[in-house]
Structures are given as C-alpha cells and as structure tokens.
Amino acid sequence: MVDVQAHLPVLIVTVPLIGGILTIATGRGWKPWAWATFLTGTVFYFTIRLMMQVLASKTGMVSYELGNWPRQWGIEYRVDALNAFILLIVGGVGFITTIYAKLSVEKEIPADRVNFFYAVWVLAITGLLGITVTGDAFNVYVLLEISSLTVYALIAMGKDMHRGALTASLRYLILGSVGASFILLGIGYLMMITGTLNMQDMHDRLMSVPGILESRTVLVAFAFLLAGLGMKMAMFPLHMWLPRAYTYAPSAVSALLAATATKVGVYMAFRFLFTIFGVGFSFGMMPSGLVLLLCASAGILVTGVTAIRQTNLKRMLAYSSVGQLGYIVLGFALANLHGIAGSVAHIFNHAVMKGGMFMALGAVVYRTGRCDIRSVRGLGKQMPLTLAAFTVGGLGLIGFPLTAGFISKWYLVQGCLERPGGWPLAAVVLIGSLLAVVYTWRVVEAAYFQEPDPGTPPVEEAPLMMLIPMWTLIGASIYFGINATFTGHIALTAARSLLGGAP
Amino acid sequence: MTSVVLIDTVLLLLVTVTAIAIIEVRNLYTSAMLTSVYSLLMALVWVNMHSMDVAFTEAAVGGGISTILLIGTLVHTAREEKPLKVRVHWKAAVVTALTGAALIYGTFDMPRFGDPKAPIHHFRVPEMMAQTVGFVNGTKGKQAPPEGFDARAYRSFNGAVTSVPDDPKDTAWRETSVLAQHGIIVPEVLGSHPQHAEAGHHLHPPDDFNGHVPNSVTSLLAAYRGYDTMFETTVIFTAGVSLIMLLRRPRREGQAQKSAPLLDQTILRVVSKMSIPFILLFGLYVITHGELGPGGGFQGGVVIACAFILYALIFGRPALYRVLPPPVIDMLTGLGVLVYSGTGAACLLLGGKFLDYSMLDTVSPGEGEALGMTLVEYGVGITVSMVMLNIFNQLAEEESR
Amino acid sequence: MTFDLSPPLLAIYIPLIGALLIALAGRWANLREGITLGTAAALFYTVIGIVPRVLAPDFWAGYAKAPPLRLIEVVPNVFLELKVEPLGMIFALIASALWILNSLYSIGYMRGNQERHQTRFYVCFALAISSVMGLAFAGNLFTLFVFYEMLTLTTYPLVAHKGTAEALRSARTYLGILVVTSVCFLLAGIIATYAYTHDLSFKPGGVFTKALASGELSAPVLGTLFLLYMYGIGKAALMPMHRWLPAAMVAPTPVSALLHAVAVVKAGVFTVVKVIVYTFGPLTLIKYHQGSWLIYVAGATILIASFIALFQDNLKRRLAYSTVSQLSYVIIAAALLSPISIMAAALHIAAHAFGKITLFFAAGSIYTAAHKTEVSQLDGIGRRMPFTMGAFTIGALSMIGLPPTAGFISKWYLLTAAWETEYAFVVGVIILSTLLNAGYFLPIIYRAFFRPSPRAANPGRHASSTDGLFGDEDDHSHAHGHHGEHGEAPWPMVLALCCTAAATIAFFFYSDLAIDLATQLRKGLLP
C-alpha cells in the first residue's frame, strides 16, 4: 500500500495530528491514554526509522516536498542528522512521558476532560515535531504557535488546579506571544529582503547576493529573531516565564516540557543562526557570539545559585533547567566543532536526565502530595527506586563520569578550550557543575540521611507504571554516559554540517 | 498610486489614534468597542492595499469574534481598570522606545513601499505563479518553469510594470541603499531588453492561469502553502479544545436554562428567522467562492458561526442545543481538521505526496486541484464555525451560572 | 610478549559482585561478613596473579605496543581502558591485601559498636575497593578520572554513615572539596590535555613532547596544566586542599583506616605520581623548568601538618594530620623528578600504608574497648591493651622512619634522592619533620605505658570535648558504664592490628617485591 519509508517526514507530523484530533472521541477513563500512547509510540517508531534513513542516505539529508510543490514555492520538509536527532528525542521522550502520564493525570486532571487533555497533549508533541522537521521559515512560526497554545493550556491545567498555574500560564502566554511575534517579524524582514521562505533558499540568497548581509534590515531581523528565540527557549535573562510554568504545571506536563519544549526552541536557534544566516554571519559579523556567551555564563551561575535557594523541588529543577539551557547555548555560541557537538549532545542528555528527574518528583507528588525539600526526608528508604532515579539524574546534572551529563561537559569544555581565551568559559561550565552538586546534594542528604518528619504517614514505592518510564530515561542517561559513541557521532555530524552552513 | 498612499496615510493616522485610545481609556467596555473600531479601520487599510481576503478576515475576526470574546469576558470580570498610580510607566516607555528605535533602524534599508523591484516581487512568487499546475495542455501535474526561465521576465506577465518607466525621483533612494548597490534590487528596467523579450516565449498566454485558480491568495493558501493552512485550522481547533478544558464544568442535568429574553421581540424574531438561512447560504457561498474571489473557509466559517450565534441569542441556547447538541459541536470541531488532513492523506493513499491534489484527478478527472482546494476550504469552514460557536457557548454558559 | 589482561578486569568485577552478594545477604550478618572476607581474599589472589607479568624483564619493551584492554568507547576516540604498570601494581597490591585485614577488623568494630546500616557500610566498602582497583589499573587519564570520581562517590556514604548533623556537615566538606578540586581543576586539566594532544594514555616520558616540540604548547601553559593537575587531585591533600581529610575522620574507624589512610589518600598521591611519571614525564618537566614549586609546597605541607598534629588532642585527628604530612612525602619525592626519588615515592605509598593502618586500627580498638578518643585520656592504657598499644608503637616508629620498620626504607630512598639532586631544602624538611613526628607520637606511647591510669577523672567532660567526632551520645553513655573495666578490643580487631603491625616490620626485612616493582617503575623512566 503506501510506502511508509518514502513518506516518513510527513507521517511523523500528520499521524499524531489526525490521531490527536480523534482523541477527543475516545471517551473517558483509560482509553484516551491508551490511544495517545499508541500514537506517540507510532511516532517514536517513525522517528527511529527516519533517523536510520538519514544516516543511510548519501547526502545525509532527506527532503520531502509537501503537495509535491517544488521546494522554493511550497513547503519543504528537510531532515538532516540534527533534526532527525531532535525528532528522535521528542518522539522518544514524548512516548515515554505519555506512558508515565497515566497515573499522575488520573490524579491531577478532572476525569471529565481527560480526553481533551490527551488531545492537547498529543497536539503539543505534534507541534514540537512539526517545528523540528520543517525546512520552511513560516511553517516554523505556525507550528510554534500550535505547540505554544497547547502548552499554555496544559500548564493551566495545573497540579490539582493550583491557581498559580493560571497566572503562570498567562504570563507564559503573553511573553511567549511577544517572543513569537518577534520571530514572525524577523521572518518577515528576511522574506522581504530575500523574497523567499524556504530556509535553504534564504541562506543561498543571503550568501549569493553580495552586500545583503550588511543591510540594516538583515541586522534587525537577526536581532529580533534572536530575542524571540531567546524568549521561547527561556534563555537567561529571558527565562522569567519558565520557573513558574514548570512549578505549577501537572507533573507529567513538567516532565514533557522540560525534556522537549525548550529543546525545540534551541533547535530553532540552530536553524536560524546556522542554517539561514550561516555561521560566518551569526558569529563572525555579529557580536551575537559574545552576547550569547555572556548570557549563557550568567545564566549558568545565577540560576545555579537560585536553584540552591529553592525549597520547592519542582522550582529548583526549573531553575536548574534554565541553567542547563545555558550550557546548550554556551556550546553553540562557541561556534566551533566541539562546542556545537557538546550543545547537541546536551540537548539529548539533558532531555533524558531532566525528564527522568521530573518523573521522579512526579512520583513523589503522587505518593506524598507534596514536592518540597521536607517531603523527601527519609524517602530514600520508603521509595528507594524513585529517589535513586532522582539521584542518578542529579549526578548527570553534575556531570559525573559515566553519566550522560559528563559527555556533554567533556565536549563543552573541549570547545571552550579550543576557543582562544576560552578558559573562563570552561571555568563557568565546571563551576556550574559544582552548583549542581549543591542543589542535588540537598535532596540526597534529605532523602538518605535524614529521618522523615514525625507524623508523616509512611508511603509506598511509586507504582510500576511510573517507575518503568522513569528508569527508562534514567537508564538511557547512564547508557549514553557509558557508551556515547552514538550520541557523539550524531552530535559531531550535526556540528560539522552546521558549521558547513548546509543542513 | 498616489490615491493609495493618500488614503493610507490618513487611515493609518486614524488607526494610530485609536490604538492610543484603546490603551489609555480606563473603561474596559469602551476599550473593547474601540478595538472593534480599530479592526474595522484596519480592514479599510487592508482594502486600500488590495488585500481583500485579509480585510474580510479582519472584519470578521477583529470586528466580530474578538469583540464578542472581549465583551463576553468583561461580563465575568471587570468593567473598569484600576486607576493607575503613575501616569507613565517609565520602564515600559524605555523598553518600547529602544525596541521601536531598533525596528525603525531596520526600515532604512528596506525596499520602499510599493517598489515593484523589491525582491519579493520578482523572485519566488512570480516564478510560482508562472508555474503550470493541473491539466494544462494535456499534461498532468506540476511543472517547474522551463530551463532558462528568467523569473524577472514575469514582469511582462505582470503587465504594466515593464511598461512604466522608472521615475528617477522614485528610484533615487536605491543609489544609497546597499541592497541596490549589490544588485538585490534590480535597477535596470527589464523586459525592454531584447533578451527578456526572447525569454517571454516561455510564458503562458495572458488568458491562461497555468491551471491556477483565479484568486491567487486562495491558490497559495490552499495549495502551495496548504500545509500551513492545515495547521492554522489546527490552531483554531486547539484554541477551542483549550477553552473547553479551561472553562467547561460538568453540565448539571435539569439545570434551569435562562429563557431567551429576546424571544418576545417580534421584529427581531421574524427578521432573524428569515435572515438566518440567507446568512448560512452566504457563508457557504463565501467558502465555495474562495477560489474565484475574496473569501474562503475561514471567513465563511465565521459567517456561519454568526448565523448560529444569532439563533442562540434570539431563541435561547436550549434551542441551539436541540439543533446542535454540545457533543456534536465538539465532534464537528475536530471533523473540520480531519476533513483537511484527510484530504491530504487521501492524496498520499492515492500514491502522491501529502496534499498533492493532482492525485485527486483520479476521482474527478481534470479537476483534482479544484476538488482538493474546495474540500480543504470546507474543512477550514467547519472547524472555524464550530470552534467559534463553542467559544460563544462557553462564555454564555459562564454567564448563566 | 602477550598480555592477558583479563585479571585486571576481574579485579574490578570481584568487589562489584561481592557488593551485590553482600547486599543480597544483608539480612544474615554472618553470611554477609563471610562474603566480604571471601571477596577480599579472592581479590588479593587475583591481584597477586598479575604481579609476574609486571616483573617480566622485557615488560617495558612490550609496553608501548601492547594494546590496552578496551572496555568501551565512551566518546569517539576516548576509551574506558585498562593497562597494568608497576606503580598501579604496587597500589593494587597494598589495597587488596589490606582489605582482607580491614574486613576482619570491621567485623569486630561494627559489631562491637553496634553500628547501624551495616549492610550499606559493607556494600559501599566493596564498591570503593572496586573503584580503587579501577584506579590502579586505569589505562588512560579518562579512566583514571572516572574511577577517581567513583571512589569519591562510594566513600561519601561511608563518611556520612552516622547521619548526624555533624557527620553530614563533615561529609559535605569531604564531598565539597574533593568534587570542587576534581571537577574544576583535574577535569579541566584532562580535557585541556586532550585538546592539546588528543592522547590521554599513560606513556613513560609523557604525552606532551610532540605538542611542545611543535610549539603548539608553550612552557607556561604546561606549567598551568601541571598546577591544575596537582591541585585537581584533592585526594592527595596538598595544602590548602587538605581540610577534607580531618573532616572525614567522623567516619567509623575502619573507614578512616582503610580509606583515609590507604585507599582514598593513596589514590590521591598515586594519581600525582602517575601523572608526573606518565603524563608529564619527569624529563619533560625538567627540560621546560616546570613544577619545582611543588617541592616547596609539599615541603611546607609536611611541616605545617606535622606542626598542627602536635596540638591535636583527638587521636584520630592527630593521625589525620600525620597522614596529610606523610602524603606530602610522596609528593615531594615525586616532585624531585629523579629516578631514585620516584622509586621512593612508590615505596612510601606502600610503607606508609602499613604503618598508618596499624595506627588507625589501634585508635579504633581503643575507642571500641575503652571509648576513649582523646590523647589526654590515654594514660596507662598500654597496660590494659598491650597488643593494641604495642602495635601502635610499631606504627609510630614506622611513621618516624626508624628501623626496623617499613617507614625506614622509603625514607632512606627519599633521603638518597634528595641528596643526589642536591635539594638541601628537602633534606632539611625530612630531618625536621622526623623530629616533629617523634614529637607527636612519642608522648602518646609515653602516656600509654609510663603514666598511671586515671582513677577519678570525670568522663562526662571528656565526652563533651570530642568535637562530636564520635558524636553518637548513646555510645558515650554506654561507655561510662564500663569505664575502668575494659581490656582488649574484640579478637578480630586485635588479630587484624597485630597482622598489620607484623607486616610493617616484615616490610623492612622482606621488601624485595616492593623494591622490585619500584625498580621496574624506574626502568621505565630511563629513555
């Protein structure tokens, strides 16, 4: 019948789109969840096959012209090692988080709108996948709005409908819309100057027409795209929306967002900075490298210190996420091979580690109903597997050897040292790890070496439905810490192609 | 030409004044109504700039839906803004001034307003329009322009441009622009050159649309960038579902619905009863006619929604629910997107790429393109109308609690 | 020559499997401790089996060509790999041998003091030993770093064992200093090394020669790297990074004994020597005039730490500062960069281990039997605990460096090296520190044997002046009840400490193996 292989790029987006809409017809109870799991599982399968297809192809790239319109005029899906990798992350983490979501959603979301919740959930994943797969600048904006709208709604559902979730969501909505508008504006400026919307076409125009890069219009387009993307990916100091959103969102949503949403934001930055403007413009002619490096360094340090001061563990992890994003930004702002490779690898590594940690916290919330530092006291004994997952994830954030976090740090520090005068940056990366030690260790101490508060009822280990997804991600963080040849290979390939300008 | 600029200048001044008023006025109802005025003025601006489809949409959305939404919200929240302690928010003013300055800085290198030689007018879009689609000259499918096709030669297709000699005053700015210096804006007059006249033979005769539908906006919207439009529909769907998730509460059976207060108004009742079928018909017309003139699924959908909303206002929501029970509305909301994506999937199943309408030629020979576009327009229409209705219902239910 | 390198891998796996079995057998104390002893014995047997390969006369001829045992490619071109060489051999041998005795001792100690979480204790202990084995047999800097960090992590629960606020605070200091130094300096140094040379392997003569010759790496940068490494190896307790060591004394005594007199701190100085010998290469350092500052810093550490030890009343604390000073002997020896001095460093790693573990065992015995922790409480204890204090005396003599103990041999080599390299400073430091060592050990022995035991002392006051090192108040109240009637500690402890004391003396008479290995190490240094 249909040759799936030939249509993989579009199936990755349309299958969850159609399926997501059908979710509202699945009724109540476990059915919407099962359907969503099936959908995300299918998507995950597609992303794996697409990854294999990209790796096998001679050009290192798979292109799909939607509606069979030539790419300059229609919309093109263009998948290279970089976005195949991000798709794999979104697909995989999306699938695993969906499995995880069942119990926590049952507990936190009113039963009469579970089908709508999962519909929005699947559409959010669709939006993220769509942003990643496309090669058309305006298509990015549309899909960005889908993922944003769905995420606003998901956050607003709130843990036990906490009212803080509403303000968190609205604040994100306003900042997110301003950010998206900046992106729209940047795309408009670029379109006006280049006459096209296809990313590769834009790049070719920017490269081939002499003098165009000095134009003030391109310069302003660049600045506004950067600002918009900074807001979307919660780059310090444009991260104001993130801590609240992650804190008050339902547990499963926090896990999904932490692992995928900001990552896709970073991916967009990759595409705009490297694929469209090209590394020579973004980091040669513009001072953006310096600006980004400063923001990233400040972000790593400031949010690290802020995370230490939090008593709410979800908020702590949220600040930590902003800091970890700093690593990713720092990596690609270095604009050298190992820096970018570190950045790409950290996208994956942070997704699995932080996803797993948020799942562990979700399990703690599921059992104790709280997630402050006191609620984990003595839990090391009562919920050994959950807390062990949290600890291992924390070791990853620290960058402990044989965890995934170490691999990213290895590349990042190497990238810093390759940059002339990059020593202070390497120091920032390493000091960031130390801050991670402090905030992770507070939890470890409380969980393993302190007794539970008197009067708190003892709790059981988290249910298997939560433990399995949690440990899948944490297990992945260990596996890809011990054997990072796969991630390392992909990251280096992606970095090379980004530096070469062509995807 | 000058008339466009003249009207434009005046309208935009009005728009700006309205915008300031919207922000500064303290009564929120006034603000909402001014928003409506603002949108209508904007619609005029769009018309002045020949963007009929956008004007139609702006009038429907800004003048209609947004206002309904705002008023609906104001009913449940507040009438007035809290008086502010400070008159001018200095932080905001500084941020705004800086951002604005940056944007203005970027405008200096832009092609001037209406300049026919701006890249956007002679690069991809003209090529696209010169492309052949559908059954043309007996061959099926899409063909790129022939080898050696000069995009700029499209100007001869775009008629008058080539025949209008450049006014040296108008083009003076180009000398100072880096863009012009490096050839991104082509200074020489094309078409008058023999070489381009020769290139002209690749072009299609002027009475042929190369298989495109006459309204090139629809052509782009539903065909070339049909995939974007599918997601645009999904955005609406998402908004609808989000609203259900956020606002809907379990419906209590047997709850006394407010009777329709307007039902006693005979004139209203009779007139609306008579006009509702026509509004519906007009909505369908707008959707179907989108290929030929301004309009399309979105605008038509809004019109249809208005018909239902009018019905609900006059006859009460129970009456509406008898026609369209809420679960049906929910399902129809999704159905629209499904029709759209289903059309795309059908193309895929028929052996083409996703949304490759030429595959539908097997269903209706020679008219696959048109069939596909009509189908997706209906998809958009269904989702838009049902989401709008749903939003109205949610807000109205909020009120009746 | 073919290397059959699976034994080193086995040496890592045995304690790992042991840890698993111990965890499974947690409920049955006898079985659990039987497994511990069995694992330790098996490990020692395995490690002994590797020795002949290292001592083979053509070892160095085949070293460069022999492929390392590659476990896995972690990052492209960076492997987790193992390779045996003489220095690591010495370290592995000591650690595995002393683990047997230490396990024996632990059984007595943990049961005698009714410690809680005993299973966790044994499991973490086995894991720590596994890390030590990995460290000893590491085939490149990356692997070394991995096991170095694993060692920190696995010993953290041992330090925090009691879970009291005091223990947690000390454990935080422990973790804090070790992680800060290793991540900020050591890791940075390793990655910088990789960035410059793309070679992390251990080669006699160092890896920097090519980069230096091509001018890619300048002498000052080499010096900076050297600084990063030396301060990055926090476990070597070079001042001012030494504070974690006294803090770690909060741990149960067996932990202090094996880990903080042998495994962890020796891992530090072992890494220092290994980096100097195999990463930088003594000749490279001499050629580019780098690293001589280390002699002075280490010398200062020796003197200052000894001086501080003089004023410590808490016995374990005094021992801890003694360790700090003794570690710098190894560092100063390595920093002299002559073949003999490197031998001295290797031998001192071994010699100090036997002496210091004996001293800690004795301290633990005293605590278990008499619940005394302060030097000032030890009046006349030698008559009640003759074996313990006899062993303590032997250990102290070894620390001072008097024959017939192990300490004499290494000190002899060190003095010879200092003499040869004409560093009068080093000779002076050694002499002065020997006097200081005598100054803080002999009074203890004098008190124990020649002062009458107190009759009317108020133990309550002592209990509150322990700095919380043995913080658990229950133990003290328990102690008061038995005060004055105690004899020797439980027999496994006495047996263990007698064995180590005997080994300290035996090392003096039968030092062939150690000297052979050290000689083999020296051979590798000669071009």
Next chain:
Amino acid sequence: MTGVLGIYNYWIYVILMMIGLYGVIAKPNLIKQAIALGLFQTGIFLYYISMAVIDGGTAPVWTTVQDGAQKFQGPYDNPLPHVLILTAIVVSVSVLAVALALIINIKRRYGTIEADEIEAMDIADRLAEFHAGAAADAVDEAAAEGHGLEHAHGGHHHG
C-alpha cells in the same frame, strides 16, 4: 515613492507595535494586556501587507472577463504576505481566546484581574508555604537541641 513617505507604512507599523508593547508591559489589567497584545500583533500584520503592495497594483485576483475571455489586468499585489497574514490573524484570535479563558479563570480563583494584586497574592501563597517549611524546620531544630541537651544531662547524671 520618495523619501519618508516610502517607509511611512513601516514607521506606522513600528508605532502600532510599540503602543501594543507599552500596553503589555505598563498595564496591570490583564484584559488590557490581552488587548495590547492584539495591537502589537496587528502592527506586524500591517508590516507584512505593506510589503505586498506594488505601485499601480491591484488585488491579486486574476480575473476580469473581457469579451468572454479571462484576462490578466496586472500588475497584481503580491499574494504571499496576504496568505501568511491570514494565518497569523487566525493565530492571534486563538491566542486571544485562550488568554481570555485564562483571565476568566483567574478572576474566579483570585477575585481580581489586576496583575499587581495577583502577584501580591502569589507571593503571599509562596510565603505561607515557605513559612510553614521554615517553622517546621525551627521546630525540628529546637526538638533536636532539646533532645541533645536531655542526653547530655542524662550523661552527667550517669557519670
């Protein structure tokens, strides 16, 4: 088009956007913020549509019937920005709808729609949470100290 008039539209769009942006930042009223956000977005629409205009152009609907045959009567304005803005308008109304739904819910739960008042309540919420934790910590510490003292006391008695 010469001089300033040539970029007049582009300046107006900036002004509209900035009016919107000012409203978003400066106005504490949430509904005002939502409206201002809408203005902000319309500014961008104006920019896009202005880009599409061509001198002497007409609406990009390609048909006029002359003598029974369809003829081009160009030049036509560029249809591409129109299409993009149609999508963007739809997006902006969707965002507005979700924002208003959130605002209604906020009013329900907080009783106000003024950002500063809501912020104050949020801070109070968090402070309450924090104080509960801190108070518990203090109780713990006191308990621990009391415990320790008791023991030391007991020890003395024993001695």
